[in-house]
Amino acid sequence: MSLSTITQLQNATASNRTESATSGRGLESLGQADFLQLMTTQLQQQDPFAPVDNTQMLAQMAQFSSLATMTDVSSTLEAISAKLDRLSTANPVTE
DSSP, X not given: OOHHHHHHHHHHHHHHHHHHHHHTOOGGGOOXXXXXXXXXXXXXXXXXXXXXXXXXXXXXXXXXXXXXXXXHHHHHHXXXXXXXXXXXXXXXXXX
């Protein structure tokens, strides 16, 4: 990757941070669309004579997929916990 490509990616990232800050979204709320946008930009800016290694790209995609799955599981567990809390409040245990 050339220095100009790195600079362009940094500028794009800074721009996204500014947009995230003004829209109320922080970096912790980046989603699948953000990942795909970054990956597309990376592919467009790469040197055609020295492309990114396929194993690196697949590893990044696998990591993102794993993170997305963990986020979904976390959301599901939070929903289950909230329902159990409501259930235990509605039906108190008497001994």
